Amino acid sequence: xxxxxxxxxxxxxxxxxxxxxxxxxxxxxxxxxxxxxxxxxxxxxxxxxxxxxxxxxxxxxxxxxxxxxxxxxxxxxxxxxxxxxxxxxxxxxxxxxxxxxxxxxxxxxxxxxxxxxxxxxxxxxxxxxxxxxxxxxxxxxxxxxxxxxxxxxxxxxxxxxxxxxxxxxxxxxxxxxxxxxxxxxxxxxxxxxxxxxxxxxxxxxxxxxxxxxxxxxxxxxxxxxxxxxxxxxxxxxxxxxxxxxxxxxxxxxxxxxxxxxxxxxxxxxxxxxxxxxxxxxxxxxxxxxxxxxxxxxxxxxxxxxxxxxxxxxxxxxxxxxxxxxxxxxxxxxxxxxxxxxxxxxxxxxxxxxxxxxxxxxxxxxx
Amino acid sequence: xxxxxxxxxxxxxxxxxxxxxxxxxxxxxxxxxxxxxxxxxxxxxxxxxxxxxxxxxxxxxxxxxxxxxxxxxxxxxxxxxxxxxxxxxxxxxxxxxxxxxxxxxxxxxxxxxxxxxxxxxxxxxxxxxxxxxxxxxxxxxxxxxxxxxxxxxxxxxxxxxxxxxxxxxxxxxxxxxxxxxxxxxxxxxxxxxxxxxxxxxxxxxxxxxxxxxxxxxxxxxxxxxxxxxxxxxxxxxxxxxxxxxxxxxxxxxxxxxxxxxxxxxxxxxxxxxxxxxxxxxxxxxxxxxxxxxxxxxxxxxxxxxxxxxxxxxxxxxxxxxxxxxxxxxxxxxxxxxxxxxxxxxxxxxxxxxxxxxxxxxxxxxx
Numbered sequence: 001x002x003x004x005x006x007x008x009x010x011x012x013x014x015x016x017x018x019x020x021x022x023x024x025x026x027x028x029x030x031x032x033x034x035x036x037x038x039x040x041x042x043x044x045x046x047x048x049x050x051x052x053x054x055x056x057x058x059x060x061x062x063x064x065x066x067x068x069x070x071x072x073x074x075x076x077x078x079x080x081x082x083x084x085x086x087x088x089x090x091x092x093x094x095x096x097x098x099x100x101x102x103x104x105x106x107x108x109x110x111x112x113x114x115x116x117x118x119x120x121x122x123x124x125x126x127x128x129x130x131x132x133x134x135x136x137x138x139x140x141x142x143x144x145x146x147x148x149x150x151x152x153x154x155x156x157x158x159x160x161x162x163x164x165x166x167x168x169x170x171x172x173x174x175x176x177x178x179x180x181x182x183x184x185x186x187x188x189x190x191x192x193x194x195x196x197x198x199x200x201x202x203x204x205x206x207x208x209x210x211x212x213x214x215x216x217x218x219x220x221x222x223x224x225x226x227x228x229x230x231x232x233x234x235x236x237x238x239x240x241x242x243x244x245x246x247x248x249x250x251x252x253x254x255x256x257x258x259x260x261x262x263x264x265x266x267x268x269x270x271x272x273x274x275x276x277x278x279x280x281x282x283x284x285x286x287x288x289x290x291x292x293x294x295x296x297x298x299x300x301x302x303x304x305x306x307x308x309x310x311x312x313x314x315x316x317x318x319x320x321x322x323x324x325x326x327x328x329x330x331x332x333x334x335x336x337x338x339x340x341x342x343x344x345x346x347x348x349x350x351x352x353x354x355x356x357x358x359x360x361x362x363x364x365x366x
Numbered sequence: 367x368x369x370x371x372x373x374x375x376x377x378x379x380x381x382x383x384x385x386x387x388x389x390x391x392x393x394x395x396x397x398x399x400x401x402x403x404x405x406x407x408x409x410x411x412x413x414x415x416x417x418x419x420x421x422x423x424x425x426x427x428x429x430x431x432x433x434x435x436x437x438x439x440x441x442x443x444x445x446x447x448x449x450x451x452x453x454x455x456x457x458x459x460x461x462x463x464x465x466x467x468x469x470x471x472x473x474x475x476x477x478x479x480x481x482x483x484x485x486x487x488x489x490x491x492x493x494x495x496x497x498x499x500x501x502x503x504x505x506x507x508x509x510x511x512x513x514x515x516x517x518x519x520x521x522x523x524x525x526x527x528x529x530x531x532x533x534x535x536x537x538x539x540x541x542x543x544x545x546x547x548x549x550x551x552x553x554x555x556x557x558x559x560x561x562x563x564x565x566x567x568x569x570x571x572x573x574x575x576x577x578x579x580x581x582x583x584x585x586x587x588x589x590x591x592x593x594x595x596x597x598x599x600x601x602x603x604x605x606x607x608x609x610x611x612x613x614x615x616x617x618x619x620x621x622x623x624x625x626x627x628x629x630x631x632x633x634x635x636x637x638x639x640x641x642x643x644x645x646x647x648x649x650x651x652x653x654x655x656x657x658x659x660x661x662x663x664x665x666x667x668x669x670x671x672x673x674x675x676x677x678x679x680x681x682x683x684x685x686x687x688x689x690x691x692x693x694x695x696x697x698x699x700x701x702x703x704x705x706x707x708x709x710x711x712x713x714x715x716x717x718x719x720x721x722x723x724x725x726x727x728x729x730x731x732x
Contacts, residue, residue, distance in 0.1 A: 330711075
């Protein structure tokens, strides 16, 4: 396997790590377009980017199936229906920086609210491939393995995960070969990436080489010793990994994209803009914004675009008095749930799933 | 329509209102049995309890259907399959008392964590009845109307609501005629009650008289001017009801059942017990308990009983030092979401959907 370059990744991305390539989208750019341009889409990689020759690429479908399949790049484009779905992907480590501010999380990138993006994904519905292979009754999980090889704490392993068969059979789960109407670039998984809407990005395995139907969840090190949610009192060194919650569906979140934290503004009406994302199969029902640290709230306007698989853009005009003003956002989902107030009680040694109220402090002059 | 009595309602229930009959389950009794005994199941009524003669009872299935149906009590028992599902019901006003402590909510019962219960419901899957009637394509909502007549702010109306057709078609939604193996008692909806697992109790209409398929949600006053969630800044007198969120799925919650708030205990190990409920189609993934107001946490043991349609019982032993000790519980669901810290930011004039961390203060002696 040779490695590919970053391709058309926009130089405006915030670089967290050059190799493997990890970079986030500037928040003002994120809020500029409901569909995130490919060059600005956040990149989260665990290993060098594989360079895959479509002529020799094969996808294996194996395990508890009646007919194992070996599919070529052409098979995927010609032997199956193509569907397009707009879906938001969000990294499990999204907004980790706010957890690091509570207590350090060594060795993990300090993502702000920039590890999220929305694209129109085109590809084969996973269930069409499962139907072609014929899933045995004992299969409960669909395991995915990528062509990327990660190194973590002395272990070397292909990045892998799994999702329940019941989710895999839902119409929204795709094997995508195109993003926003053009072929996937190598850094986003060319030639094939699973897209699992509503789940954390880690479940959307890139450079997919194998789909395995099995009774148990994935035994990949990625799944068993990474991307697990622990409570605040558990330390990495003494964690019993079997007791961690594998991160699947993501939790309701929201963020302020503009004005930027620390912005200096004149007193008076200020337009505040951002996004909210419900995760799972829920939708965003309401967004509330506060100009005074959460004492009083206004209801934001929600843009009409979106579905339960995507974020929702919102905007609000606040009348801010002079001084340091803490602007806060929180969303409600279709179950009437809203977000936790503070990041501290959400701290976990992996730095995952921070969905506290998002806060920016503005300097408002006279 | 004549009215029925409270029947075998346990005198141990906490009476919030004699007429209509509204009563909650003592928390220690709630935690004693995974299946709540019928006599101890919380009762939330909007009107006198209808007394229904099964010989003359008819259920109408109408609206956007190919074949309107008029079903007798016998039809429901003999012409359709019977299924049993264990499901937790929770009132939208569950834990309102903690919101009232923030700011008064006149005219609403101060439910503590006692407006919840779990029963084995037996009846006809709603989808079997929908299939028999043949649902037209334009139908998006299934509206339910009860035989009870409520009075609210000068309006008199039969209690009604609706659920989306997509939910109505799920296997968990039942038209129940039995509860814990015996016929529904009048106060719980005899002869027929809709059971909508994962949704607030108001969607599980009692004394069901009509099912109507329609393009729009319910136009019942119950649905349009009650059971809506507003943000904290909205006042009842000036609310624009069209902007309220109709309460459907309930939000993740948890509660401490024993020891009771204010209990006087000796210092040392204290066994703490309670329940957690995820709502929607999510499951409880973890319960964390704190003996010091949320500064440090322990992971509780989860009882094995339960499903995504039911609560989960948990227990934990804390070593409490002498003094006033605030014991706190919060749950995580299968999306990695946890509960908000405080009730104040959740305040709303209807007093709905308080799912803040549940706190009890104990007096620990030497």
